[in-house]
Structures are given as structure tokens and as C-alpha cells.
Amino acid sequence: MALLTLSDVTVRFGARTALDAVDLEIAEHEIVCVLGPSGSGKSTLLRVVAGLQEPAGGRVALDGSDQSGVPVHRRGVGLMFQDHQLFPQRDVRGNVAFGLRIRGATRGEQDRRVDELLDLVGLPGAGRRAVAELSGGEQQRVALARALAPRPRLLMLDEPLGQLDRGLRDRLVVELRGLFGRLGTTVLAVTHDQGEAFALADRVVVMRDGRIAQTGTPLEVWQRPASAFVARFLGFGNVVDATVSGAVADTVWGKVPVPGGSAQGERTVLVRPAGVRLVAPGEGLPCTVGARTFTGGRVAVLLRPGALTGAPDIEAECGLREAPEEGAEVGVAFAAEEVVVLAAQDRPGVPAAQDRPGMRAADQDPQSVRASDRDRDRDRPGGRAADTAGPSPYLTGHGAPPPAAPDRVRTPGSPPAPGP
Numbered sequence: 001m002a003l004l005t006l007s008d009v010t011v012r013f014g015a016r017t018a019l020d021a022v023d024l025e026i027a028e029h030e031i032v033c034v035l036g037p038s039g040s041g042k043s044t045l046l047r048v049v050a051g052l053q054e055p056a057g058g059r060v061a062l063d064g065s066d067q068s069g070v071p072v073h074r075r076g077v078g079l080m081f082q083d084h085q086l087f088p089q090r091d092v093r094g095n096v097a098f099g100l101r102i103r104g105a106t107r108g109e110q111d112r113r114v115d116e117l118l119d120l121v122g123l124p125g126a127g128r129r130a131v132a133e134l135s136g137g138e139q140q141r142v143a144l145a146r147a148l149a150p151r152p153r154l155l156m157l158d159e160p161l162g163q164l165d166r167g168l169r170d171r172l173v174v175e176l177r178g179l180f181g182r183l184g185t186t187v188l189a190v191t192h193d194q195g196e197a198f199a200l201a202d203r204v205v206v207m208r209d210g211r212i213a214q215t216g217t218p219l220e221v222w223q224r225p226a227s228a229f230v231a232r233f234l235g236f237g238n239v240v241d242a243t244v245s246g247a248v249a250d251t252v253w254g255k256v257p258v259p260g261g262s263a264q265g266e267r268t269v270l271v272r273p274a275g276v277r278l279v280a281p282g283e284g285l286p287c288t289v290g291a292r293t294f295t296g297g298r299v300a301v302l303l304r305p306g307a308l309t310g311a312p313d314i315e316a317e318c319g320l321r322e323a324p325e326e327g328a329e330v331g332v333a334f335a336a337e338e339v340v341v342l343a344a345q346d347r348p349g350v351p352a353a354q355d356r357p358g359m360r361a362a363d364q365d366p367q368s369v370r371a372s373d374r375d376r377d378r379d380r381p382g383g384r385a386a387d388t389a390g391p392s393p394y395l396t397g398h399g400a401p402p403p404a405a406p407d408r409v410r411t412p413g414s415p416p417a418p419g420p
Contacts, residue, residue: 009058078152084143093127275338
């Protein structure tokens with residue numbers, strides 16, 4: 001049986017629908033990352049599960065029990081926000097033990113649990129250190145230990161690594177996955193960062209405009225994006241409309257080979273950069289090298305079709321020695337094994353070819369929401385939760401949440417490598 005079940009959950013803020021009939025199940029011990037742009041409803045989903053936002057319709061169940069009317073502090077869930085909100089007047093031990101103290105644990109129980117968690121997060125013996133002495137990564141570890149201390153049946157993370165630099169984030173996300181595996185923790189996390197989600201999650205849920213656009217393992221989502229929206233959000237730029245007939249797609253770039261058994265008719269195709277082959281001038285599609293970007297072992301090359309008016313640029317990747325110079329004339333051919341035929345669901349007025357099991361089709365409007373996450377801030381009580389203001393929401397879900405840090409939108413670059 002699923003630990004968490006959302007059935008037809010809808011949330012509205014005035015005329016705006018933040019969650020639109022969302023269905024989602026999370027199994028016990030599963031790590032699920034919700035991924036999407038600002039305004040997609042990610043944080044609203046967390047707030048609904050925690051009991052901080054009342055849905056306009058639908059049902060939330062934990063362990064099969066309907067949570068309608070269940071107060072926040074009785075749901076047994078933990079929340080950790082991007083701004084870790086450690087209590088500056090308390091040392092590390094006092095921060096980690098806070099949720100235990102609220103629940104009435106004895107001093108001995110608190111000490112044993114705090115020592116256990118500090119060892120697990122890599123901070124043994126740090127109990128007496130002041131919060132101000134901690135680095136960003138150490139503060140993140142303390143906040144995580146505090147969220148885990150009361151043994152929540154579901155741990156929810158809202159952009160937990162968003163304030164850390166890239167190198168530290170890459171290291172910590174691997175540590176987090178290992179820690180959750182050892183503890184058997186069930187996790188629901190939200191993030192903008194594709195690489196972070198793919199490295200952490202057992203399953204990825206991509207959201208768009210309050211709906212689930214795709215769900216699957218990181219490898220499934222990476223290899224088979226469900227739509228042009230998902231493909232572009234993952235960082236792929238070579239996405240064009242096409243008419244597929246047999247083993248060929250007719251595109252603005254000309255004829256593009258597609259894998260055998262591909263869906264036919266009016267479609268959208270994705271050509272991965274690895275599937276763009278540079279050939280001799282005079283062969284294939286004539287292009288000019290518009291830009292080269294060194295990405296660390298590879299070179300990203302932007303190719304401009306010469307003879308095709310209005311044709312979009314093509315993204316390719318080459319080895320360091322094979323990369324042509326800017327301004328060079330080259331030919332371009334496409335490899336069928338790196339072409340993915342997508343449904344035409346992102347075109348206005350064209351319905352999705354099918355709704356895949358476990359997902360809802362995204363809106364057909366191709367323009368993604370660019371506003372910041374108003375759903376995260378609207379109707380949220382103001383002010384930061386102080387240590388003296390009662391139980392804290394980011395420990396076990398008590399009270400009102402702290403104000404959210406601004407959203408950070410990742411500029412799509414080279415697609416991230418699939419996670420484990």
C-alpha cells in the first residue's frame with residue numbers, strides 16, 4: 001500500500017489554479033522528486049500534504065488514512081525548506097533536539113537521538129558548536145538532522161540545497177541519497193534543478209501549470225521525455241514539429257531519420273546533441289558554426305542552418321579535437337538512435353495522442369508560467385517562526401511555515417547525466 005496518496009487534489013488562489021486534479025502515489029521508502037519551473041505547483045503540493053494549505057477538492061491520505069481535518073502537528077511529516085531557519089540562539093544540539101523536546105522526549109532520549117543523527121550526517125561531536133560557526137553545508141546537515149529527529153513517516157524537502165554552491169550541492173545530494181537509503185526514509189522533494197532531482201530520486205515527477213506532465217524513473221524521463229515541454233525543461237534545444245512517415249520525419253531541417261516503430265503523423269521530434277553528426281561541407285544539411293562552448297571534456301557547438309529561412313539553430317556536441325572553429329562551414333546529418341518522437345500535445349489546438357498511465361497531460365499552451373511561485377507565498381502567515389513562538393513547522397509540520405526564499409530558475413545548459 002502507498003504511504004502517500006493524492007487523489008484529484010485541486011488548489012485555487014482566486015482565478016488561478018495552482019494544482020489541477022493531481023493524482024500521485026508514493027510508496028514506503030521511496031524517494032520522489034517533483035521537478036518543474038516556477039509556478040508549476042511544486043511547493044503548493046508540499047503544503048497540501050503537510051496540512052499547511054487546504055485543497056479546494058480531492059483527497060490526501062497517509063497510510064490509507066484521509067487527512068482531511070487532521071491538524072498539521074498530528075500528520076507526522078517533516079518539512080525542510082530552502083532557508084534552513086536554524087535557531088541562532090541555540091547550539092547544534094539544541095537545534096536538532098528541538099522537535100524531540102516538543103514531543104516530550106526525555107533528556108536521555110534526546111541525547112541518544114541527537115548523537116545518532118549527528119554521526120549519520122557527518123557531524124560527530126558538533127553538538128556544542130554555535131550555528132554562526134557553521135558553513136553552509138554544515139547548516140544544511142544540521143537542518144536535515146533536526147527534520148529527521150522525530151522520525152517522521154514522510155520527509156518533505158523544499159529546495160533543500162538551493163542556497164549552496166554547485167560543487168557542494170553535487171557532493172551533498174549523493175550523501176543524502178545514501179543517508180535516506182540507510183534510514184529507509186520516505187522522501188518527497190521539490191526542486192528546479194534537473195541534475196539534483198536525477199541524482200537523488202527513485203522517481204521523478206515533472207509538473208507544469210499545476211498538472212503532472214510526466215512521471216517515471218530518472219532514466220525513463222531522460223531517455224523518453226513525454227512532450228516537447230519536458231524535453232525543453234530537461235535542457236534539450238533540438239525540438240521541432242514534424243510529420244513522421246515510416247522511418248523518416250519531415251522537419252524544418254529536412255528529412256530526419258527516426259527509430260523503427262515510431263509513432264506516425266503530426267508529431268514533435270527531439271534530436272539529442274549526441275545525434276547531430278558533423279560531416280564534410282557539401283554533405284547533409286549545410287550549416288555554419290555560430291558558437292563553441294567548452295563544457296569540460298566536450299565542446300557544445302551551435303550550428304546555424306544556412307539555406308533554410310527560419311530554421312532554428314541546432315545544438316551539437318563534439319570531442320575537443322573534433323570541434324570545428326567558429327564560422328566554419330560544415331554539413332550536418334542526424335543519427336536515428338538519438339531521435340525521440342514525441343506526442344504533439346504541446347501545440348495549441350492539437351490534443352495529446354495519449355495519456356500515459358500514472359500521468360496527466362500538460363496544458364497544450366506552450367508558454368510556461370514565468371512568474372515566481374506565488375502559490376508558495378500566497379495565504380502564508382507572515383513572519384519567521386521564532387523559537388519562542390511554539391512548535392516549528394520545518395521540524396515536524398507544526399504551526400505556520402517560514403517565508404520562502406526567492407525561487408531560483410536554472411538556465412538549461414547541457415542535459416544532466418541520469419541519476420542512479
